[in-house]
Amino acid sequence: MDKNSPIPPRDDNYSDTESAWAVDVREAATRGMTQKASRKWWLAIALLSLMVLAGVYAWYYQLKHGMASAGYNDQAFWAVYIADVIAFIGVSYGGAVISAILRLTGQSWRAPLTRIAEGMALATVIVGAMFIFPHLGRPERFMNIVYYANWSSPLVWDFLAIMTYTVATIIFFYIPLIPDLAIVNRHLGSSNSPMRRKIYSALSLNWMGNKRQRRLLHGSLTLISLVIIPLAVSVHSVLSWAFALTSRPGWAETVFPPYFVIAALYSGTALVIVTAAAFRSGYKLQRFITQRHFVRIGYLMAALGLVYLYLTFADMATEGYTGITTGWITQTITGRYAIPFWIYVLFGELIPIVVVAVKKFRNIKGLTFAAGGVVVALWIKRLVIVLPPATQPLIGSYWGAYHFTWVSITITLAGVAAVPLILMVMFRLIPILSIEEMEEAGPIGSIEQISDKTEKYQDTLLAGGRNLEHVKQKTPSAGLQMSGVDPISPQTTPALAVNPNVNTGGFSINPGEIR
Amino acid sequence: MRFLTKMVSGFALVALASVVSLSLSSLPAWAASGGTTTTSSMQMGTGSSNGYSSTATSSSELSLGAALTKTGSDQLTLSVSPSPQAAANPAVVKSLAGQVVTFYVKTKVFSGDGMMAVGTATTNASGVATLNYMPTWTGVTDFAAQMGATSTMGAMSTSLNYNVLKDPTGVPSQYFESQRPLHGIATVLVKFLIGIAAAVWLILLGTLAVVLFRMPRLGRSQ
Numbered sequence: 001m002d003k004n005s006p007i008p009p010r011d012d013n014y015s016d017t018e019s020a021w022a023v024d025v026r027e028a029a030t031r032g033m034t035q036k037a038s039r040k041w042w043l044a045i046a047l048l049s050l051m052v053l054a055g056v057y058a059w060y061y062q063l064k065h066g067m068a069s070a071g072y073n074d075q076a077f078w079a080v081y082i083a084d085v086i087a088f089i090g091v092s093y094g095g096a097v098i099s100a101i102l103r104l105t106g107q108s109w110r111a112p113l114t115r116i117a118e119g120m121a122l123a124t125v126i127v128g129a130m131f132i133f134p135h136l137g138r139p140e141r142f143m144n145i146v147y148y149a150n151w152s153s154p155l156v157w158d159f160l161a162i163m164t165y166t167v168a169t170i171i172f173f174y175i176p177l178i179p180d181l182a183i184v185n186r187h188l189g190s191s192n193s194p195m196r197r198k199i200y201s202a203l204s205l206n207w208m209g210n211k212r213q214r215r216l217l218h219g220s221l222t223l224i225s226l227v228i229i230p231l232a233v234s235v236h237s238v239l240s241w242a243f244a245l246t247s248r249p250g251w252a253e254t255v256f257p258p259y260f261v262i263a264a265l266y267s268g269t270a271l272v273i274v275t276a277a278a279f280r281s282g283y284k285l286q287r288f289i290t291q292r293h294f295v296r297i298g299y300l301m302a303a304l305g306l307v308y309l310y311l312t313f314a315d316m317a318t319e320g321y322t323g324i325t326t327g328w329i330t331q332t333i334t335g336r337y338a339i340p341f342w343i344y345v346l347f348g349e350l351i352p353i354v355v356v357a358v359k360k361f362r363n364i365k366g367l368t369f370a371a372g373g374v375v376v377a378l379w380i381k382r383l384v385i386v387l388p389p390a391t392q393p394l395i396g397s398y399w400g401a402y403h404f405t406w407v408s409i410t411i412t413l414a415g416v417a418a419v420p421l422i423l424m425v426m427f428r429l430i431p432i433l434s435i436e437e438m439e440e441a442g443p444i445g446s447i448e449q450i451s452d453k454t455e456k457y458q459d460t461l462l463a464g465g466r467n468l469e470h471v472k473q474k475t476p477s478a479g480l481q482m483s484g485v486d487p488i489s490p491q492t493t494p495a496l497a498v499n500p501n502v503n504t505g506g507f508s509i510n511p512g513e514i515r
Numbered sequence: 516m517r518f519l520t521k522m523v524s525g526f527a528l529v530a531l532a533s534v535v536s537l538s539l540s541s542l543p544a545w546a547a548s549g550g551t552t553t554t555s556s557m558q559m560g561t562g563s564s565n566g567y568s569s570t571a572t573s574s575s576e577l578s579l580g581a582a583l584t585k586t587g588s589d590q591l592t593l594s595v596s597p598s599p600q601a602a603a604n605p606a607v608v609k610s611l612a613g614q615v616v617t618f619y620v621k622t623k624v625f626s627g628d629g630m631m632a633v634g635t636a637t638t639n640a641s642g643v644a645t646l647n648y649m650p651t652w653t654g655v656t657d658f659a660a661q662m663g664a665t666s667t668m669g670a671m672s673t674s675l676n677y678n679v680l681k682d683p684t685g686v687p688s689q690y691f692e693s694q695r696p697l698h699g700i701a702t703v704l705v706k707f708l709i710g711i712a713a714a715v716w717l718i719l720l721g722t723l724a725v726v727l728f729r730m731p732r733l734g735r736s737q
Contacts, residue, residue: 066623068631074624075633075649151705160712164719171723178730205727206734213733220722227718340533347529369522376526380533398649401634404534 025288025438026187029180029431032283034188041424048421055414058407059134067137070408075400078390080408081135083382084415086239086260087267088128089162090382091375093232094268095121095275096169098300100225108441109296112288113276115180115434118173120275121268123422125169127415129162134411154241161231161238168228174203175221179436182207236260243385250319250328250389259311266304267378270352273297273371275423277364283432291364298367301374302356309349328388331399337388340380348377593618594645595638595660602642611642614662618646621657630659638662 062070072079095117102110133139149156182204185197192200207213240260243251253259273294280289320329332341355361355370391400595616601607615637619630636644650656 066631071632073631073633074620074622151709157708164712164715167716168719171719175723175726178726205730207730208734210733212736213730216726216729216733220726223718223722227715231715343529343533347526372522372526373529376530380530383533393649398647403632403635409534 022435022439025433025435026183026431028283028285028288029433029435029438030184030187032427032432033184033429034191037428045421045424048417048424051417052414052421055411055417058410058414062134062137062407062411063139069405070134070411071403071405072137073400073402075393075398076387076391076402078135078386079402080383080386080404080412081131082242083379083386084131084412085128085135086263086382086386087379088124088131088415088419089165089235089239090128090260090264090378091268091271092121092123092125092128092169093165093236093261093264094266094270095124095272096172096228096268097232097265098269098272098297100172100228103221103225104229109293111437111441112285112433113272113293113297114176114437115430115432116276116279117272118169118176119423119426120271120419122169122173123419123426124271125162125166126422127418129166130418131411131415132162154238154245157238158242161235165228165231165235168224168231172221172224172228175217175224176434176437177430178203178205178217179207179209180431180434182209183435184431232264233261236264243389248389248394249392250385253315253319255311255315255318259308259315262304262308262311263378263381266301266308267375269297269301269304270371270374270378273301273367274375277368277371278420279423279427279432283427285433288433288438294364294367295362298356298362298370301367301371302353305349305352305374327399328392331388331392332384335388336401337384341384344377344381344384346377347373348381591648591650592645593648593658593660594643595662596641596643608642611662612638612640614638614642614644616644616646616660616662618648619659619661620648620650621659 070080099110099114099117099121103114133142136142145156145159151157181200185192185200185204237257237260240256244253244256246252276289276293276297280286316329316332331337351373352370355366360366361370387402391402393399595618596602597608597611601611615635617635618633620633621629622631623629624631633648634646636646638644644660644662648658
């Protein structure tokens with residue numbers, strides 16, 4: 001086998017169509033690695049880096065001046081940083097689990113999204129875990145959780161669960177990358193620096209794409225996928241027990257573990273949509289990440305949103321009805337936390353449901369807007385979960401108060417900036433699309449993405465090119481932008497009339513292949 | 516991309532609205548009750564009430580006081596009011612009305628600066644702002660207050676010896692330590708959970724090790 005061949009041979013022979021598809025996928029996947037970074041990219045990197053540096057300075061200030069500089073006090077001892085930990089690790093969970101579930105259920109349409117979802121999961125879990133340090137206040141005592149572990153404390157289990165989940169996410173990110181690194185190394189050839197070639201070569205583990213290697217790759221990925229789903233559930237259950245196993249009204253709730261797990265899935269799904277939209281636009285991946293992807297993930301997001309709404313209602317209704325410890329509910333619904341709570345209801349529940357339910361809004365823009373709202377609203381919701389019970393008095397009627405300061409805001413914004421920063425740098429070094437999976441799914445897999453409307457027109461086309469002019473007039477792109485295929489140009493359409501194999505620029509469509 | 520930029524900006528504003536609402540509404544009805552305080556006699560100098568003693572100092576225009584209230588709970592009412600000299604001048608009193616006052620506990624537990632913000636309140640027409648606060652540790656607690664951006668904080672301080680009761684009467688007992696129902700099986704449970712965690716680590720690292728060692732060999736063996 002020629003190691004330097006531009007396309008490493010697969011065990012099954014490539015057809016011309018598949019080869020063309022593979023070439024296009026590789027070009028798109030490595031675009032960020034091969035093309036010179038634009039001025040906009042550098043500007044974004046500079047801005048995001050500045051935000052991260054500002055956060056580091058704010059943390060230094062907090063270390064020097066104490067937690068009070070971040071708005072903490074004796075009656076608001078847990079506040080924004082723990083909400084950040086939950087929010088960031090939550091979205092990470094969503095990315096990893098969605099990728100794992102879609103992998104296990106053999107959803108080939110997932111292929112263009114997996115790398116983005118897994119990359120997002122990795123970036124957010126790293127940033128989320130970092131928030132534990134400002135939350136601790138005295139980071140030099142961090143290792144005490146190991147030296148003096150109190151196994152009856154959920155905090156020790158939090159530490160263990162987050163660490164395990166981080167390692168699992170790294171492995172889950174790395175294994176599918178093995179074939180891609182080999183492909184990239186050959187694809188880029190001499191344009192790659194010698195150092196990079198060496199690193200890619202080492203990390204790709206002599207990948208040749210033979211049957212036995214594929215079997216090992218798929219087997220290990222299936223196993224990790226099976227592990228990462230319950231693992232992620234356990235991480236968020238344990239995180240929730242850090243609250244639920246206290247005697248605080250509003251935290252000591254039996255509903256908390258599923259409440260946290262669903263919130264994580266919900267916000268994670270939303271962030272997958274936002275990240276996919278951002279990189280689709282920035283890396284010009286419109287051909288591969290289509291509206292159908294957004295709609296499918298959007299349905300999932302809406303379903304999870306409804307479950308989360310139900311759990312919120314169940315949580316509040318149970319406590320509110322019994323009336324034993326309802327101070328936090330009053331504060332949340334009508335008191336000082338009412339504005340954030342109702343912002344969550346609007347952007348975290350009503351808007352996403354309406355956007356997904358109404359066909360007019362169910363498009364990329366609408367879904368990205370709804371998903372962006374969910375991400376922000378769920379962060380706000382975490383604040384509303386943390387603050388009212390933390391500040392509720394256990395004795396007497398004095399309510400504590402948490403005040404945002406420039407320190408806590410800057411550190412939080414640094415975390416927000418760190419995620420796109422990591423992803424932007426990451427996708428300069430590794431392919432943004434999972435090349436191997438997309439090639440495996442192939443053009444046929446991508447046809448699944450064709451919308452119903454497009455399928456109708458395709459049928460017309462494949463029937464022999466009848467009403468071709470009508471089709472051209474009604475659908476200038478023949479819906480093929482949504483199918484992952486270039487718009488039919490006037491040069492290619494005449495061929496349709498005589499040849500049922502439609503050459504659409506990237507690959508051909510055989511009637512029998514459409515499902 | 517323009518749409519995304521607009522969207523991110525829009526949602527940043529939404530998040531900011533939440534942050535601002537939490538910061539501005541820091542102390543609503545239960546705190547900003549200026550004018551109805553029972554602490555007028557405690558505003559200056561020294562005094563004592565129900566065994567709690569306080570001393571207060573005043574700046575040129577404002578003074579800070581602290582007293583134990585009789586409102587049904589063991590909490591302090593901190594108040595800031597015009598000093599006698601300032602109170603005698605209606606123009607000064609008028610200028611002090613409607614100002615935001617931040618109250619602090621002087622402690623290094625949460626703050627290297629020694630100032631832990633515990634709440635804010637707005638002065639009423641008489642220039643008085645009050646804040647209810649319950650200290651959470653025993654012994655002498657020092658307070659300070661700052662009005663607006665003035666630097667009179669250091670000048671306005673008062674100290675109060677306040678005892679925090681561990682188990683006050685009349686408080687539901689579920690808030691206090693009791694034997695956990697799962698106490699008896701804790702050791703077994705912990706061992707079981709550690710076993711699960713070990714198995715997960717074994718699967719993760721084992722899978723990675725198999726991939727790392729076997730994959731290159733399979734590539735060579737073709």
